[in-house]
Amino acid sequence: MSLRNNRLGALxxxxxxxxxxxxxxxxxxxxxxxxxxxxxxIFYIHVSVALTAYASFGWAAWKALRLLWRRxxxxxxxxxxxxxxxxxxxxxxxxxxSIWARISWGVWWSWGERQLVLFxxxxxxxxxxxxxxxxxxxxxxxxxxxxxxxxxxxxxxxxSFLAIRLAENFIHPVVFTREGPQMSGSMFFTFLVSxxxxxxxxxxxxxxxxxxxxxDLRLQELRKALAS
Amino acid sequence: xxxxxKYVAAAYGVFVGVLLLYIVIYSFKMSxxxxxxxxxxxxxxxxxxxxxxxxxxxxxx
Amino acid sequence: xxxxxDVAALARKDLLLELRSRDTLPAMLLFVVSTLVVFHFSLxxxxxxxxxxxxxxxxxxxxxxxxxxxxxxxxREQRLMDGLVLAPCDRSAIWLAKGLSIVAFLLLAEVxxxxxxxxxxxxxxxxxxxxxxxxDLGIAAVGTLLAAMAAxxxxxxxxxxxLFLPLAIPVIVGGVGASVADxxxxxxxxxxxxxxxxxxLSWASFEYVVTE
Numbered sequence: 001m002s003l004r005n006n007r008l009g010a011l012x013x014x015x016x017x018x019x020x021x022x023x024x025x026x027x028x029x030x031x032x033x034x035x036x037x038x039x040x041x042i043f044y045i046h047v048s049v050a051l052t053a054y055a056s057f058g059w060a061a062w063k064a065l066r067l068l069w070r071r072x073x074x075x076x077x078x079x080x081x082x083x084x085x086x087x088x089x090x091x092x093x094x095x096x097x098s099i100w101a102r103i104s105w106g107v108w109w110s111w112g113e114r115q116l117v118l119f120x121x122x123x124x125x126x127x128x129x130x131x132x133x134x135x136x137x138x139x140x141x142x143x144x145x146x147x148x149x150x151x152x153x154x155x156x157x158x159x160s161f162l163a164i165r166l167a168e169n170f171i172h173p174v175v176f177t178r179e180g181p182q183m184s185g186s187m188f189f190t191f192l193v194s195x196x197x198x199x200x201x202x203x204x205x206x207x208x209x210x211x212x213x214x215x216d217l218r219l220q221e222l223r224k225a226l227a228s
Numbered sequence: 229x230x231x232x233x234k235y236v237a238a239a240y241g242v243f244v245g246v247l248l249l250y251i252v253i254y255s256f257k258m259s260x261x262x263x264x265x266x267x268x269x270x271x272x273x274x275x276x277x278x279x280x281x282x283x284x285x286x287x288x289x
Numbered sequence: 290x291x292x293x294x295d296v297a298a299l300a301r302k303d304l305l306l307e308l309r310s311r312d313t314l315p316a317m318l319l320f321v322v323s324t325l326v327v328f329h330f331s332l333x334x335x336x337x338x339x340x341x342x343x344x345x346x347x348x349x350x351x352x353x354x355x356x357x358x359x360x361x362x363x364x365r366e367q368r369l370m371d372g373l374v375l376a377p378c379d380r381s382a383i384w385l386a387k388g389l390s391i392v393a394f395l396l397l398a399e400v401x402x403x404x405x406x407x408x409x410x411x412x413x414x415x416x417x418x419x420x421x422x423x424x425d426l427g428i429a430a431v432g433t434l435l436a437a438m439a440a441x442x443x444x445x446x447x448x449x450x451x452l453f454l455p456l457a458i459p460v461i462v463g464g465v466g467a468s469v470a471d472x473x474x475x476x477x478x479x480x481x482x483x484x485x486x487x488x489x490l491s492w493a494s495f496e497y498v499v500t501e
């Protein structure tokens with residue numbers, strides 16, 4: 001599938017529009033939170049990015065399942081790219097979450113923040129995904145192993161979350177808590193717009209990267225064909 | 229700007245920064261792919277030229 | 290019932306090989322005891338006894354890693370894996386057999402580790418033992434699959450810990466919780482859930498990992 005400029009362009013434009021609208025809404029229209037004040041506005045970007053990361057990992061697992069089902073190596077690149085996008089958004093989640101922790105409690109990290117801890121574990125897990133890929137010869141076996149690993153990842157998400165919740169009872173006491181913003185309608189709308197923008201962005205990045213990787217692959221094949 | 233505002237701006241700024249960084253890295257990849265295409269095109273052309281003289285000789289035989 | 294017969298045959302092969310070569314298990318035993326001694330020196334005075342429990346679990350996980358790293362070494366070095374994969378048995382039988390032998394190794398290592406722990410630190414409770422048993426199953430299930438993946442790569446021993454540790458985190462949480470909590474049932478239940486889910490997942494996906 002070539003870089004279908006029309007579709008990808010439209011997608012990127014939609015992402016840009018939604019994100020700009022989201023930022024504008026977040027700063028100028030959404031009401032200020034009573035408890036947290038101005039710093040609550042990080043919520044719009046932090047949670048959007050987190051949910052988009054989950055969606056990317058889920059998408060990667062879906063493509064991985066398709067690969068194992070259909071035994072079609074075409075899905076390998078799609079799955080890999082989705083993991084890559086997911087990790088990027090995961091890193092953004094960790095950074096924005098850390099900044100939010102800094103504003104709220106003066107510390108750059110809190111083990112009491114379940115979402116943050118979960119993303120740390122996922123970051124480690126999916127980083128190992130790349131290690132796995134880089135240290136294995138390209139081919140159907142690597143594609144299958146990556147697919148199995150991506151499936152393990154998506155199962156790990158709820159299990160890790162459960163583990164983190166259970167761990168709180170005997171590890172560091174949850175010192176810092178944040179009232180989930182009592183979301184008014186306008187806050188929720190702002191959040192939805194931001195989320196939609198992030199998802200559109202993730203998808204646009206995914207498609208772009210996929211096209212680039214596919215092109216790379218085609219060129220390698222071409223080179224091999226010409227060399228013979 | 230209050231401290232809270234600075235940090236919120238930093239968060240959004242990091243997002244934009246990472247996005248731009250992505251574009252920069254991608255542009256490097258793109259130039260590599262362009263170079264690859266140029267090399268392969270040259271290779272294909274030289275092979276096409278190499279096979280032409282053979283075709284001219286064939287009828288004479 | 291040929292499936293179970295295959296599993297039994299494969300597991301017997303692994304255990305007999307270990308009995309003859311005697312390289313993995315003694316290393317695991319020595320490693321776990323050495324680690325416990327190191328932990329004694331690494332805990333500053335005034336550390337609670339609970340810290341030692343956490344360290345025991347870390348020792349178990351890393352000892353398991355040691356055993357798992359060796360799990361497919363023999364197969365890879367002697368190209369036995371190709372033979373096994375060509376054999377007319379369900380590939381997942383390989384996983385089950387290898388997993389069972391890993392559980393056996395872990396149990397033997399713990400037979401030494403737990404008395405050592407009781408000697409060096411504090412007595413071992415029943416709930417801790419229950420936790421350890423459940424955790425062994427989960428570690429073996431996931432570890433066997435990941436060891437097969439790592440064996441297929443160039444990085445091998447380097448890769449397995451990276452793949453394994455994130456997945457081991459829930460096991461450690463369950464295990465430590467089962468060891469120290471007032472109501473261990475919750476943590477034991479969680480370990481059981483982990484074992485069930487990941488055993489099924491590993492069993493089902495093993496053949497995709499080993500075939501060329």
